[in-house]
Amino acid sequence: MSSRLPTLAVVGATGAVGTVMLDILSTRENVWGEIRLVASPRSAGKRLTVRGEEVEVQALAPEVFDGVDVAMFDVPDAVSKEWAPVAAERGAVAVDNSGAFRMDPDVPLVVPEVNAEQTRNRPRGIISNPNCTTLSMIVAMGALHRAYGLAELVVASYQAASGAGQEGIDTLHDQLAKVASDRTLGSRAGDVRAAAGELGPFPAPLAMNVVPWAGSLKDDGYSSEELKVRNESRKILGLPDLRVSATCVRVPVVTTHSLSVHATFEREVDADAARAVLASAPGVVVLDDPAAGEFPTPADVVGTDPTWVGRIRRSIDDPRSLDLFLCGDNLRKGAALNTAQIAEVVAAEFTA
Numbered sequence: 215m216s217s218r219l220p221t222l223a224v225v226g227a228t229g230a231v232g233t234v235m236l237d238i239l240s241t242r243e244n245v246w247g248e249i250r251l252v253a254s255p256r257s258a259g260k261r262l263t264v265r266g267e268e269v270e271v272q273a274l275a276p277e278v279f280d281g282v283d284v285a286m287f288d289v290p291d292a293v294s295k296e297w298a299p300v301a302a303e304r305g306a307v308a309v310d311n312s313g314a315f316r317m318d319p320d321v322p323l324v325v326p327e328v329n330a331e332q333t334r335n336r337p338r339g340i341i342s343n344p345n346c347t348t349l350s351m352i353v354a355m356g357a358l359h360r361a362y363g364l365a366e367l368v369v370a371s372y373q374a375a376s377g378a379g380q381e382g383i384d385t386l387h388d389q390l391a392k393v394a395s396d397r398t399l400g401s402r403a404g405d406v407r408a409a410a411g412e413l414g415p416f417p418a419p420l421a422m423n424v425v426p427w428a429g430s431l432k433d434d435g436y437s438s439e440e441l442k443v444r445n446e447s448r449k450i451l452g453l454p455d456l457r458v459s460a461t462c463v464r465v466p467v468v469t470t471h472s473l474s475v476h477a478t479f480e481r482e483v484d485a486d487a488a489r490a491v492l493a494s495a496p497g498v499v500v501l502d503d504p505a506a507g508e509f510p511t512p513a514d515v516v517g518t519d520p521t522w523v524g525r526i527r528r529s530i531d532d533p534r535s536l537d538l539f540l541c542g543d544n545l546r547k548g549a550a551l552n553t554a555q556i557a558e559v560v561a562a563e564f565t566a
Contacts, residue, residue: 219247220283220564222557223306225297227251227262227271230380231288231311234550236264242554245561252278279304283564284557287311288550302339307560311343311553316446318342323449325349326555327497328356333559341556346548347371347428347439347462348446350471351540353521353547357495358488358536359451363480365534366457369443372465372472373428374512377544378415383468385414389421390466420466428462437462470512471544478535485528488536492523497547502526510541519546 224239226232232253239249240263249264251271258273272278274297279285285301287294287310294312301308315321315338322332323342333341344352350371355364375382389410399405400422410419418425429438444458465472493500501510502524509524521542529535542548 218564219245220561221248221250221281222246222561223250223252223279223282223285223301224264224288225252225274225285225301226288226293228253228257228260229288230376231545231549234545235286235288235554236262238546238550238554240265242558245558245565250278250282276300276304279306282306284309284560286553286557288553298340299338306339307336308340309343309553309556309560310340311549313345313442315340315342316344316442317449323446324556324559325352325356325450325552326559327353327495328450329452330559333556334563341560343549343553343556344446344450345439345442346377346542346544347373347471347473348443348450349548349552350521350542350544351473351475352447352450353497354492354495354523354538354540355447355475355477356451357491357498358477358479358483359453361488361491362483364451364453364456364477365480366478367447367459368476369458369460370474371428371439371443371460371462372424372467372474373439373462374465374467374469374471374544375420376469377428377464377471381415382420385412385416386420386466386468388412388414389419393421416464420464423466425464426461428464467512468516469543469545470516470541471548472510472512472539472541474537474539476529476535476537478532480534482533483528483536485526485536488528489526492526497521498523500524500526509539512541515541516543517546518543519551521547 255273260271261268279301285306291312291314294310295314298308320337375386439462440460443460448456499520510522525539527537
């Protein structure tokens with residue numbers, strides 16, 4: 215066994231997800247030796263705290279990856295597409311949180327609770343992290359698939375403003391401030407739109423509203439977010455023919471995505487047995503007592519790591535189907551935490 219702890223680089227350390235990542239690295243069991251913080255040249259020289267120590271941010275350049283064992287990327291797609299291969303060429307395993315490589319057949323798409331074994335299958339030296347919407351449900355669905363054999367998913371997502379970045383958060387707060395004082399709003403068509411002002415990254419007001427759109431327009435009227443749920447679920451679960459239908463909706467929540475899921479399985483499923491499967495699954499918390507008002511909501515789940523599951527019911531019309539409601543913090547498990555967990559699986563290779 216090697217006595218040297220591996221060296222980690224965090225690329226995008228000053229961004230929204232990078233900030234969460236530094237908190238996660240400071241609170242989880244330490245498996246790292248040196249941690250290098252990397253960002254754009256304009257952020258170089260800043261000092262950030264990780265594991266209780268101040269570390270100076272370095273400008274993104276090929277040489278920052280020299281001697282690095284694992285590099286985590288929390289940056290836009292274009293930056294990852296250019297720089298993750300550079301990190302791999304310099305000898306690092308690149309763990310990428312962007313969408314640049316998710317559907318590349320030579321890049322594994324990994325959720326450690328579901329398919330950790332895929333981390334070793336990395337011919338390009340890159341491992342990809344799924345989209346935050348997929349991640350908010352796939353840990354739970356992976357556990358149910360192992361028990362019953364998943365055949366079909368019908369999903370409606372309720373996605374937080376932070377999924378659209380800091381601009382999404384700022385836009386929601388600005389709109390809320392503008393509409394909060396007028397209690398007549400919402401009673402006439404168009405009054406909320408007129409009062410909310412700038413739409414920011416959303417195609418309609420988010421305050422006092424829900425917007426049935428997230429992502430960009432793709433073929434046949436689907437959004438990019440909806441196709442990510444379909445394609446990424448298939449790849450992670452190893453089910454290339456899984457039937458998936460998704461409708462993605464943006465809601466006036468700052469952070470934490472929610473999903474209503476109708477899942478059909480190959481075998482008959484019992485609600486109580488499914489609760490037991492989920493309760494024993496790593497990374498899942500069951501909160502399911504509607505009579506007591508106990509079920510997951512974004513306001514209660516935000517800032518936590520697990521996927522929370524409630525409203526678990528067997529379908530009235532099909533004994534092979536379950537209906538359930540899930541919540542997951544899209545900046546933690548939905549982004550930073552899963553990336554960190556993948557990196558930790560790789561780190562174990564250096565000390566085995």
